[in-house]
Structure formats: structure tokens, C-alpha cells
Amino acid sequence: MSRKRIVLIDGSSMIKEAFYSLPADGANGVRNLLMTILEKKEADYLAIAFSSGVNSRPVVEQELKAQEERLKEMAVSLKATVLVKEGYESSDILASLAKKHSEEDSDITLITKDRRLLQTAAEHVTIQVPAMGEEGLFLKTYGTEDIQNEYGMKPKLLKEVFALLTAEGLGERTACKLIKQFESVSNLYEHLEEVESLRIKDILKTFEDKIRKEETSLILKEDCELCLDFTKSISEAEIQEIMDMDFVPAEFPDDENESSVSASFHVVTDLSEAEDIFSKCISADRLGLQLVIEDKAISALSLCFGETDSYCILPEGLLSRDYLAGKAEEICKKSGHVTVLDLKSQLPYLKLDAGSSVIDAGVAGYVLNPLKDSYTYKDLAEDYLNMTVPSKVDLIGKATTSRAMIDNRENGVSYVCYLSYVAYLCGERLIEALKREEMETLFHEIEMPLIYSLFSMETAGIQVERERLKEYGDRLKIRIKELEEKIYGETGETFNINSPKQLGEVLFDHMKIPGGKKTKTGYSTAADVLEKLSSDYPVVSLILDYRQLTKLNSTYADGLATYIGPDERIHGTFNQTITATGRISSTEPNLQNIPVRMELGREIRKVFVPKEGCIFVDADYSQIELRVLAHMSGDSRLINAYKQAEDIHAITASEVFHIPLNEVTTLQRRNAKAVNFGIVYGISSFGLSEGLSITRKEASEYIEKYFETYPGVKSFLDGLVTKAKESGYAVSMFGRRRPVPELKSSNFMQRSFGERVAMNSPIQGTAADIIKIAMIRVDQALKKQGLKSRIVLQVHDELLIEAYQDELEDVKELLTNEMIHAADLDVSLEVEANVGESWFDAK
DNA sequence: CCCGTCACG
DNA sequence: ACGTACGTGACGGGA
Numbered sequence: 001m002s003r004k005r006i007v008l009i010d011g012s013s014m015i016k017e018a019f020y021s022l023p024a025d026g027a028n029g030v031r032n033l034l035m036t037i038l039e040k041k042e043a044d045y046l047a048i049a050f051s052s053g054v055n056s057r058p059v060v061e062q063e064l065k066a067q068e069e070r071l072k073e074m075a076v077s078l079k080a081t082v083l084v085k086e087g088y089e090s091s092d093i094l095a096s097l098a099k100k101h102s103e104e105d106s107d108i109t110l111i112t113k114d115r116r117l118l119q120t121a122a123e124h125v126t127i128q129v130p131a132m133g134e135e136g137l138f139l140k141t142y143g144t145e146d147i148q149n150e151y152g153m154k155p156k157l158l159k160e161v162f163a164l165l166t167a168e169g170l171g172e173r174t175a176c177k178l179i180k181q182f183e184s185v186s187n188l189y190e191h192l193e194e195v196e197s198l199r200i201k202d203i204l205k206t207f208e209d210k211i212r213k214e215e216t217s218l219i220l221k222e223d224c225e226l227c228l229d230f231t232k233s234i235s236e237a238e239i240q241e242i243m244d245m246d247f248v249p250a251e252f253p254d255d256e257n258e259s260s261v262s263a264s265f266h267v268v269t270d271l272s273e274a275e276d277i278f279s280k281c282i283s284a285d286r287l288g289l290q291l292v293i294e295d296k297a298i299s300a301l302s303l304c305f306g307e308t309d310s311y312c313i314l315p316e317g318l319l320s321r322d323y324l325a326g327k328a329e330e331i332c333k334k335s336g337h338v339t340v341l342d343l344k345s346q347l348p349y350l351k352l353d354a355g356s357s358v359i360d361a362g363v364a365g366y367v368l369n370p371l372k373d374s375y376t377y378k379d380l381a382e383d384y385l386n387m388t389v390p391s392k393v394d395l396i397g398k399a400t401t402s403r404a405m406i407d408n409r410e411n412g413v414s415y416v417c418y419l420s421y422v423a424y425l426c427g428e429r430l431i432e433a434l435k436r437e438e439m440e441t442l443f444h445e446i447e448m449p450l451i452y453s454l455f456s457m458e459t460a461g462i463q464v465e466r467e468r469l470k471e472y473g474d475r476l477k478i479r480i481k482e483l484e485e486k487i488y489g490e491t492g493e494t495f496n497i498n499s500p501k502q503l504g505e506v507l508f509d510h511m512k513i514p515g516g517k518k519t520k521t522g523y524s525t526a527a528d529v530l531e532k533l534s535s536d537y538p539v540v541s542l543i544l545d546y547r548q549l550t551k552l553n554s555t556y557a558d559g560l561a562t563y564i565g566p567d568e569r570i571h572g573t574f575n576q577t578i579t580a581t582g583r584i585s586s587t588e589p590n591l592q593n594i595p596v597r598m599e600l601g602r603e604i605r606k607v608f609v610p611k612e613g614c615i616f617v618d619a620d621y622s623q624i625e626l627r628v629l630a631h632m633s634g635d636s637r638l639i640n641a642y643k644q645a646e647d648i649h650a651i652t653a654s655e656v657f658h659i660p661l662n663e664v665t666t667l668q669r670r671n672a673k674a675v676n677f678g679i680v681y682g683i684s685s686f687g688l689s690e691g692l693s694i695t696r697k698e699a700s701e702y703i704e705k706y707f708e709t710y711p712g713v714k715s716f717l718d719g720l721v722t723k724a725k726e727s728g729y730a731v732s733m734f735g736r737r738r739p740v741p742e743l744k745s746s747n748f749m750q751r752s753f754g755e756r757v758a759m760n761s762p763i764q765g766t767a768a769d770i771i772k773i774a775m776i777r778v779d780q781a782l783k784k785q786g787l788k789s790r791i792v793l794q795v796h797d798e799l800l801i802e803a804y805q806d807e808l809e810d811v812k813e814l815l816t817n818e819m820i821h822a823a824d825l826d827v828s829l830e831v832e833a834n835v836g837e838s839w840f841d842a843k
Numbered sequence: 844c845c846c847g848t849c850a851c852g
Numbered sequence: 853a854c855g856t857a858c859g860t861g862a863c864g865g866g867a
Contacts, residue, residue: 171853499865500847519847526848551849554863581859583852590861593851601850625852625858678857687857748854760858764852768859796852796859 003107003124006228007043008097009033010112011075011082012051012090015068016746017113017130027067031074033111038078043109045230047081047097048072049090079238081228088224091117096224098125111139116162116218121147121155151176160185163215167207174200185215259387263304265417266311267409271318278327281305286337288424289358291328291346292401292416297321298349299402301328302420310417310424314405325349332358339427341377341419344576347455354449354780361423363451364430366577367443371739375577377422384429389418442735446772447576453779453791454574454584460790460802461569462591462608464560469607473557476549483546490539497546500525513537548598556595556604563589574794581761582736582768583796592795596843605840610802614789617808618842619815619833620798623648624767625680631825632733632766635712642827649673656702656709675706679713680763682756717759724758732765733823770829771797774822781814793839800839808835 011030018029030048037043050068072082083093091114098108102124110117111128118127121144128139147155153176163185164175178195182188188195189208195201204211268274281287284305292300298321304310315321329350332338336357340346343360352358362375365383372379381387395415396404404412434440488494491511495502504523508516513533516523527544534541563570570589578585586592594608595601610616621627626648630638641651645661653672654661664672671692678688689699707714721743724730728744729737738761742754771794778799779791789811793800799819803811812833819831836842 165853173853175853496865498848498863501865521846524847547849551863555850555861559862578861579859583859585860587861590851593849593861595850597851620852681856681858684857686855689857691857749856752854753856756856756858764859767852798852 003105004044004230005042005109006045006097006101006106007037007047007109007111008083008094009046009048009080010090010094010110010114010117011048011071012068013113014111014130015071016064026064027071027074030071031078034075034078034080045081045228046079047083047228048075049083049093051089051091052084052086083226085224085226088221090114092221093224093226095120095220096222097226097228098122099222101228116159116220118142118147119155119158119218120220153180157183159215159218160188162218163211166210166214167203170200170203170207185211259385261387261389261421263308263310263417263421265414265421266309267413268311268313269316269319274313274319274327277303277311277313278331281331282334284335286339286424286427287331287335288339288420288422288427289328289331290340290416290419290423291325291349292419293345293349294400294402296348298324299400299405300416302416303331304417304420304424307425310421312413312416332356337427339423339430341375341380341423344451344455344458347452348459352452353783354452354776359427359431359443359448360451361426361430362577363447364426364434364443367439367447367736368430368433368437369739370577370580370582370737377418380426380430381418381422384426384433385422387422387425389422390414437737439735439737442769446734446769446776449776449780450576450584450772453776454576456779456783457791457794458571458574460792461565461567461571462792462800462802463569463611464564465607465609466561466564466568469557469561469564469604472603472607473553473561476553476557480546480549480553483542483549487539487542487546490542497543498550503543507533507540507543511537511539513540548600552595552601552604556601560589560604560607579768580738580757581764582732582738582772583764584768584772584794591793594839602840605843606838608839609837614802614804615808616836616839616842617789617801617803617811617815617833618798618836618839619801619819619831620795621767621771621819622830622832624770624797624829625763626676627825627827627829628733628763628766628770629680629713629716630827632762633710633713633716634826635710635716638710638713639826649676652676652706652709656705671702675702678703679706679717680760682759683717684752684756720762721755721758724754730758730761730765732762732769734766734769736765736769738765767797770823771799771819774819775799777818777822778815781818782811785810785814787811800842 009030014030014033015026018026034046034048037046050072075082085093091112094110094112094117098110098120102108102122106124108125109128110120110125113130115129121127121142123144126141126143128141130139144155147153147158151158151161157179160179161175164170164178165172178188182191188204192201192204195204268277281303287303287305290302291298292302298315300315301313301324302310303313313319313324315324329352332350332352333356338358339361340358341361343358361380365372365375365380376392378389378391381389392415395411396408399407401412401416404415431440434443484497487497491506493506493510495506497503501522503525504516507513507525508523515533517529518524527547530540530544534544560570563572565571570591572589572591573587575585575587595604627642630642637655641648641655645651649672650661650664650669652675653664653668656672657668674688674692678691681687683703685696685700685703688703689696692699720730724740725743728741729739731737738757740754740757742750743758745751745754775791775794782789787804787807787810789801789803789807791799792802799815801811801815812835816831816833820829823829834842
């Protein structure tokens with residue numbers, strides 16, 4: 001008889017791993033693992049262990065705990081045994097069972113995130129640990145040989161290595177070397193004098209207490225007397241049964257009290273019936289409304305003013321599209337509390353302005369949690385109503401609503417009704433949540449009015465000279481061809497230069513150019529790698545040029561051309577609910593990354609021109625993020641630095657290196673600039689050393705000196721991290737929040753990332769708040785003063801206005817004035833403004 | 844559909 | 853030892 005295959009999963013540690021790598025879905029992550037094992041028939045017996053509440057490590061979040069409970073239920077439904085024992089951690093249970101059953105006729109596999117279990121590897125015991133590989137997360141298997149290969153020792157000794165690793169400054173290789181030499185931590189300390197390296201000896205002395213303490217906590221209890229009941233082995237039939245079950249997350253609601261949809265949905269095509277609904281809407285105290293717009297036309301109006309009914313009004317017969325739009329607008333203007341979803345897309349038909357009291361549920365959802373990737377009615381229903389509803393795709397697939405009304409009217413009506421139904425139910429909840437989180441002002445005073453300003457900017461669009469863009473592209477194409485020939489000549493073969501894979505092979509394999517740095521998939525051919533080689537290998541220079549030209553051609557010359565409309569203008573989309581920090585983003589096309597740094601690319605800006613009779617006025621904040629930092633930190637020296645002179649990077653250099661301002665060298669200024677950037681990004685010596693190509697040691701010296709010079713900045717940044725760790729989110733000056741779940745990660749890299757984010761988000765977020773305020777005020781002032789000039793672009797710290805010639809002076813004054821006074825900081829906001837006949841000239 | 848690359852602030 | 857600077861979007865290549 002063959003050996004029994006027992007698979008034991010460390011539920012407590014695995015759910016935590018899955019929880020952090022697949023946010024909020026730890027339970028499903030581990031369930032999928034169970035399913036895979038069953039599917040592949042890798043186990044005759046499957047059990048999952050959990051730490052008992054009492055003795056487990058501090059429970060980090062409620063959410064994680066809740067997911068653990070969910071997972072237990074799932075495991076039972078999958079016929080896996082759930083193992084819990086008072087006073088034992090999940091890892092103790094696994095260790096005990098492995099020891100007990102490997103002596104019988106069983107092969108044991110332990111799946112765990114807890115590396116301590118590696119010490120239990122033995123002849124019939126292997127351990128699988130989640131690891132990052134080329135294909136993402138996978139399970140790495142460790143048997144005794146694997147451990148011998150990787151660590152060069154017997155599994156039992158690993159405990160000693162892990163204990164040493166708790167000392168800061170001691171790496172895995174060093175720890176292994178020490179244990180191979182001394183065999184145990186206690187023996188090592190007895191023979192400490194035999195350690196050659198002074199540095200290591202020093203570390204070992206400093207951390208002796210910590211290491212010895214850790215050594216004891218690494219001992220796994222192997223005396224847990226749980227028994228596996230093999231009569232409950234999973235049969236073939238049962239596996240089949242489980243596989244046949246249709247598992248969807250919805251079968252495991254995370255809340256027993258989930259709300260359900262109880263409303264009835266109605267379709268209305270009759271005028272008098274519609275009028276009856278409209279009048280009820282106008283007298284309702286709250287309502288959800290949605291004009292469904294597809295292909296620039298209204299395909300339905302969705303209305304909901306009570307929990308019991310939702311209406312889908314279709315443009316048929318006497319109910320013309322214009323009539324529906326007019327009615328929807330009237331309702332929005334007359335009713336007090338209207339909630340819609342994606343207001344900006346409806347503004348072409350709902351002629352509202354920032355004075356309206358309508359709120360956008362999607363934007364509210366974004367303010368409450370900017371990390372989500374969508375804010376559809378389904379998302380909002382899940383997050384704020386605890387309700388699972390079918391998504392748009394579930395109901396009508398990829399069809400349009402009007403198509404669905406013909407092919408599958410019932411689902412089409414459902415979809416339309418859900419829009420206003422969810423908006424109706426969410427409205428109040430969202431406002432309550434915003435109040436609770438102290439973001440109501442941010443929402444009402446900044447985010448809601450911004451919708452109208454963004455709409456205005458999109459509607460205005462920006463004129464682009466089609467012919468000139470084409471000529472530019474043609475010039476590029478000629479030079480690209482020439483470069484291509486030269487490169488093929490130099491390399492002696494034809495290949496696709498735009499393929500990093502092929503390029504890497506040609507350069508580093510065929511031509512044997514040294515210094516091929518690796519990425520996950522092969523050689524890195526990124527610009528910073530190639531630049532280091534370009535002086536020795538002319539062909540590399542050609543390739544860099546080629547890259548630059550093809551980028552300009554595909555993304556900008558050809559790319560932009562496809563977006564020029566019949567009005568000779570590009571009307572891009574400015575998204576308000578994308579970024580984690582509060583910035584806006586730009587798509588189709590991205591008008592926020594038009595080249596400027598390199599001369600050749602900058603030329604493209606010549607094709608962005610004002611229309612006849614107009615001229616561009618461009619204004620951008622100088623150093624807004626550093627000014628925000630100076631203000632928020634309250635560091636008096638940094639604030640004074642801004643008060644006394646213009647060139648902040650030079651002053652920083654002068655103060656940090658203690659040299660007179662007029663003696664600061666170009667290099668010193670450059671270094672100081674990089675440090676300033678680093679501070680804003682959430683400083684790390686590693687990052688700074690990369691940015692400046694200096695050693696990490698030098699980089700940390702710069703940072704140290706910087707913090708000595710500006711101690712207020714240091715305490716401010718430390719405070720940001722501490723507060724974010726306590727509260728779970730970073731906050732801007734105007735109360736904008738960004739959750740930073742990474743701060744709780746047990747993974748060093750992720751946690752460090754969280755710390756940088758906690759330092760950067762309040763700064764970037766505050767700058768974003770400020771320009772949003774400026775933008776709203778400029779837009780509203782233009783309109784209020786009856787000026788025809790309009791904002792056409794926003795590029796994070798820059799506003800571009802297409803100004804009518806006769807309004808030029810007013811516009812210049814208004815624009816700079818509103819930008820400068822958008823926020824009252826301890827350092828003044830400075831704005832650089834320029835006028836020009838193209839975006840190129842106005843910069 | 845993901846990755847590497849590169850354009851911007 | 854870990855192997856990153858913060859925030860975005862578009863493109864081409866290659867599974």
C-alpha cells in the first residue's frame with residue numbers, strides 16, 4: 001500500500017499573507033489554495049490549522065479575524081478538517097502532527113508562511129512557503145535536501161539561524177556561516193572570541209538579549225495531542241462533488257446581515273405616467289437620478305425616490321430625449337438632495353453649475369477611499385449598503401443600454417433602475433461617512449465644484465494643428481529609418497529594436513557587452529542602464545536616440561493625431577477618481593505628459609495653439625510641494641529660506657554644507673535638489689543614492705545633514721509616519737485621506753513603502769488640493785466676470801488658459817492672483833506666468 | 844493581459 | 853539581507 005499523503009495548511013499565517021497580497025480577500029485566497037490541492041488530487045487527507053485566540057500573536061485587525069472565521073466555514077464546506085487547540089499556535093499544531101505522522105506510513109506537506117516550520121523538514125516531511133517568482137506568488141517547496149542546498153545545514157539548525165537574523169545588520173549568509181561554524185547560538189556565545197570580524201562580534205554583543213530571547217520563541221511545541229481522523233479521508237466521490245459545486249465569493253457573505261434588494265423596478269414609456277413620477281420627484285426630499293448617456297445621446301432616465309420603487313424612463317413616443325433631459329435638469333434644480341453617479345458625463349444634458357446641490361456618489365466614494373479602482377453602483381452598494389447587486393456586465397454584458405432594451409429588456413431595465421436605486425440609498429450614507437471622517441468640507445467645497453470646472457475644461461478642449469503635427473511625425477519617421485539602418489549595420493543583424501527581449505540578447509549575448517543587469521524576464525535595457533554603456537559603445541547611443549524618436553512618434557505624433565476632432569481640437573478626459581493622493585489624471589489622450597524636458601520633444605508643444613483671436617496664458621507654481629513642506633512642517637529655517645531668496649536648492653546647499661550662498665557649486669546645488677526631491681518622496685538613503693549615483697553611505701550623510709539643518713522637517717516627517725501608523729491613513733492640509741494599509745505589513749519592503757507613502761501623500765495631496773482650489777476659483781471667476789476665456793489644461797502645478805486677446809490683461813491678473821491666494825501658507829506661493837502663441841511659447 | 848519602457852509633475 | 857525613490861498613462865512586444 002502506498003503512503004498516505006497528508007497536507008496540513010497553516011491557516012492563520014497563510015490568511016495573513018493572502019490578506020496583504022490580495023487586499024481584503026485573504027479568506028478567498030486561501031480557499032483557492034484548498035481548491036487547487038483538491039483539484040489536483042494532491043492530498044488523501046487535508047486539514048487546516050488555526051492559532052487559538054489566547055496564545056496567538058496580537059490580533060492586528062478585526063477584518064483579518066473576521067476573514068479567519070469565514071475561512072473556517074469554507075474549509076468545512078470543502079470537507080477539510082479544521083484544527084484548533086487551546087494554548088497552541090497553528091505552527092505548533094503543524095509541527096506536532098508532522099512529527100507524529102511522519103513516523104507512520106505518511107508523507108506530510110506543510111503549507112505555511114511561518115518560516116520557523118522549515119526546521120521540521122525531515123524524510124517524509126516537506127514544507128511549502130509562498131514566495132515571489134516570475135509568475136507572481138507561488139509555493140516554494142523545501143525538503144531536507146533543499147534546505148541543505150540553500151542554507152548548507154540540517155533543518156534542525158535553522159532555528160539558530162533565524163534567531164541570529166533578529167539582529168539588525170546581520171545577513172542570512174553571515175548567520176548561516178556562524179551556525180555552520182558554531183552549531184548553536186549558545187555555543188556561539190561561549191566562543192565569541194573566535195569570531196573574526198569585529199563588526200559581527202559587535203553586533204552579536206549588542207543583540208545578545210534579543211537573540212537569546214528569540215531563540216526560545218522559535219521553539220515549536222511538538223506536544224499538541226490533536227489526532228487526525230483518517231476515517232474522514234476525502235474520497236474520490238467527494239472531490240468530484242466539491243468540484244461540481246459552483247463556488248463564487250457571494251456564497252460566503254462576509255456579513256450575515258447583508259441587505260437585499262427589495263425594490264420593484266418599473267419601465268416607463270408613457271407620458272402621463274412619466275409626468276406623475278416627475279412631480280413626485282420634485283416633492284420628494286431625497287432622490288437618486290441618472291441620465292444614461294451612450295454615444296452622445298440619452299438612452300434612459302433612471303429615477304428613484306423611495307426604497308420600494310425605481311423607475312427606468314425610456315425615450316420613446318412622446319417622451320423625447322430633449323424632454324427627458326429638460327425634466328431631469330428641472331428635478332435637479334428644484335429638489336434638495338439629488339444623488340447621481342458620474343455627474344461630469346451627464347453635464348452636457350443637465351445644465352447645472354457649481355451652485356447646484358446635486359452630489360456625485362462616485363466622487364464621494366473616491367474621497368472616502370481613493371484606493372479603489374472603480375466606483376460603480378455595484379461597488380458603492382457593496383461598500384456603503386452592504387448589498388450585493390449584479391454589475392452592469394452581469395446584466396447587459398458589453399451591449400449598450402439601448403441595445404439591451406431590444407435584446408433583453410428586463411435586464412436592461414434592471415441595470416438602469418439600479419443606477420438611481422443605489423444612488424438614492426447611498427446618498428445619505430456617503431454624506432454621513434464624509435462627516436464622520438471630517439471630509440465634508442473637502443467634498444462640498446473642492447471635489448463637487450471641481451466636477452464643473454473639469455467639465456468646462458474638457459468641453460473647451462485644446463486646438464491642435466493637424467498639418468504641423470503630421471510634418472513633425474514625418475520628420476521623425478525619416479530619422480527613425482536612418483537610425484534603424486545604422487543600428488543594424490553596427491550590430492550586424494536585423495531585429496526588432498523595440499523589443500527589450502531581442503535588444504537584450506543582441507547587446508549582451510551576441511555582442512557580449514558586459515554589465516547586463518537582470519530583470520525578472522531577462523536583461524534590463526532601460527535608459528539608465530544603456531546610458532552607462534553609451535560612451536563605450538556607440539551603437540548603444542544610437543539605440544537611445546532610436547528609443548526617444550519612436551516614443552515621440554508613436555505616443556505623440558501618431559498618438560495625438562487620432563484624437564484631433566472635427567473642430568480641430570482635442571477633448572481629453574480629466575479623471576477625478578483615479579489617484580491615491582488627490583491629483584487628477586488625464587486620459588485619451590494623456591495631456592499631462594506632453595514632452596518638455598528634452599528639446600526635440602518639447603517641439604511638440606508648438607502644435608498646441610490658441611484659436612483665432614486668442615492667446616495662451618500659462619501659469620505654474622514654483623516649487624509648490626517644497627513650499628507645502630515648509631509650511632506644514634513649520635520648520636523656521638526652511639520657512640526663512642523661502643522668505644529670503646529665489647533659488648531654494650542653492651539655499652539648501654548653502655545651509656546644509658555651511659558655505660556662503662554665492663559659493664555654492666553647480667554640483668552642490670544639484671545634490672541639494674536631489675535631497676529636496678527625496679524629502680518630498682519620503683526619504684530613503686537607497687533611493688537618494690540611486691538618484692545621485694553615489695554610495696548609500698554618502699546618501700545617508702546628506703540626509704543626516706539635511707535633518708540637522710532643518711530639524712522641524714525631520715520631526716514633521718517622523719510624526720506623519722507615526723500618525724499614519726496609528727490611524728491607518730495619511731492626511732493632507734485640507735483633510736484629504738489616503739489609507740496606507742502597507743504600514744501594517746510584516747514584509748519589510750511593503751512596510752517601508754508604506755512609510756514613504758505616509759510622508760509623501762500629505763505633501764503631494766496638499767499641493768493637489770491647492771491647485772484644485774485655484775482651478776475652481778479661476779474657472780468661476782472667468783464665468784462670473786462674463787469673460788469668454790477658458791482653462792484648457794491642468795498639469796498638476798500648471799494651468800493653461802486660452803485667453804481672448806481683449807481679455808488678456810484681466811486673465812493674466814486673475815489667473816496669477818487666484819493661484820497665489822488659493823491657500824494661505826507661512827511661505828508665499830509663487831507663480832510664474834507667460835503668454836504665447838503656442839504652448840511651447842507660453843512656457 | 845502583463846511587462847518593460849518612458850513621457851510628465 | 854532586503855533591492856525602492858512619490859504620483860500618473862500610453863505604447864509595443866510577447867505570451
